[in-house]
Amino acid sequence: MKIVMLGAPGAGKGTQASMIAENFGIPHISTGDIFRANIKNGTELGKEAKAYMDKGELVPDELTVRLLLDRVAQDDCKEGYVLDGFPRTIPQAEVLEKELEKTGDKIDKAVNVDVPDENIVRRMSGRRACLKCGATYHIVHIPPKKEGICDVCGSELVLRDDDKEETVKNRLDVYHKQTSPLIDFYSKRNVLETVDGTKDSKEVFEDIKKILK
Ligand code: ADP
Ligand code: ADP
Ligand code: ZN
Numbered sequence: 001m002k003i004v005m006l007g008a009p010g011a012g013k014g015t016q017a018s019m020i021a022e023n024f025g026i027p028h029i030s031t032g033d034i035f036r037a038n039i040k041n042g043t044e045l046g047k048e049a050k051a052y053m054d055k056g057e058l059v060p061d062e063l064t065v066r067l068l069l070d071r072v073a074q075d076d077c078k079e080g081y082v083l084d085g086f087p088r089t090i091p092q093a094e095v096l097e098k099e100l101e102k103t104g105d106k107i108d109k110a111v112n113v114d115v116p117d118e119n120i121v122r123r124m125s126g127r128r129a130c131l132k133c134g135a136t137y138h139i140v141h142i143p144p145k146k147e148g149i150c151d152v153c154g155s156e157l158v159l160r161d162d163d164k165e166e167t168v169k170n171r172l173d174v175y176h177k178q179t180s181p182l183i184d185f186y187s188k189r190n191v192l193e194t195v196d197g198t199k200d201s202k203e204v205f206e207d208i209k210k211i212l213k
Contacts, residue, residue, distance in 0.1 A: 001026065001080040001212065002105070004087065006182055007113035009171045010120045010127065011197045012204060014136050016113060017084035019205045024212070027076050030084040031064055033134040034071070036160075040131055053162055056170035058088055058178060065095045072099075080108075088179045093186075110186035111208055113197035117172055124168045128157040142201060 001024060005013040014030060021028035035053060038046030045063070052059045068086050071077070087093035100106050115123075126139045130150035137144045137157060144151050162171065186192040195207045 001109070002100070002107050003080070003082040003212070004107050004110040004186065005082065005084045005113065006110055006179075006186070006192075007197060008115060008117065008120055008175045009168065010124045011113040011115040012201060013084045013113055014134070015142065015201050016111070016205060016208055017082045018135070019201075020082045020208065020212070023209070024080075024082075026080045026082055028084060028134075029068070029071055029077075029081050029086070030134060031059075031068060031086040031088075032084075034067060035059065036129075036131055036134075054167075056162055056167040056174060058174060061089055061091050061095075064088075065092055068092075068096070069099055087182060090181055090185060093182055107186070107189075107191055109212060110182070110192050111211065112183055112186075112192060112194040113204065114194050115197040119198060120172060121165060121168050124163045125159075125165065127160070127163050129160050129163075130155050130157055 003020060005017050007013050017028045017030065020026070035046065035049040039050050039053075040046070045067070048063060049059045058064075064086065068083075072081060087096055097106070123138065126141070128137045128139060128144070128148070130136070130153060132155040133150060133153040135150050135152045136142075144157065148157050149155070150157055161167070183192065193211045195204055195211070197204055199207070
C-alpha cells in the first residue's frame, strides 16, 4: 500500500505516519527527517536544504524529488510506504505519479489530516523532536516518558529552529499557497480521504485505520 499524508505543518502527519508504518509494516518516509539528518551530519545536501528550511521556505523541487525517488527505489519500499511531507507541490506530485506509472503503479490513498490554522501555532510551540530517530512529542498532548528524552532511542529532544512562531506563520502561508492544491490533485484521482486532526491522536489513528482497511 502506498500512502501520502497531506496536511499543514503541525497537523499530525508525522505522528500518524509512524503509527501507520508500525501497524501496516511499511516504511515511514519523511523528507523533513531526511533533510534534518543531512544537516546533522553536515552533508552538502544538508547545507543546501538548511538555508530554505530556516526561513520556512520549501527546498527546491529538483533537490527534493531526487532524494525521494532514490529512497522509494530501495528494497524495503517494494510492499509500499507512507510518505510524510512529500509531495508538497504539484510538480512533486506529478513526478511521483509519472515514476509510479512506469510500473503500472499509483498512490492508493492520500490522507488529509485537517487542522485549522489557529490550532497549529499553539501545537508547534509544544512540539519536541528527536533529531536522531525522527520521533515527535508534544510537551502537553504527547509527552515522552522521561522529560526531554526520546522514548525510542534515548536521545535528547529539541525544539526545532523552524518551530518558532514567526517561522511557523511563514510555513503556514507556504502551505496554503504551494501545498494545499494537492488536496484537489488527489481528490481528482479519487484517492483523497480527510480526517479531523483536532481529535486526540489515538482517535485520529482509529479513523485512519477504518479508511485504510
Ligand atoms: P512539518 O513536520 O512541519 O510538516 P517537515 O519536517 O515535513 O515539517 O519539513 C520541514 C522543512 O523541510 C519544510 O519546511 C521544508 O523547508 C523542508 N521540506 C520537507 N519536505 C519537503 C518537500 N517535499 N519539498 C520541499 N521542502 C521540503
Ligand atoms: P506534522 O508532521 O504534520 O508537522 P507532527 O506529527 O509532528 O505534525 O505533530 C505536530 C505536534 O503536535 C507534535 O508536537 C505532536 O506531538 C502534536 N500532535 C500530533 N497529533 C496531535 C493530536 N491529535 N492532538 C494534539 N497534538 C498532536
Ligand atoms: Zn529518538
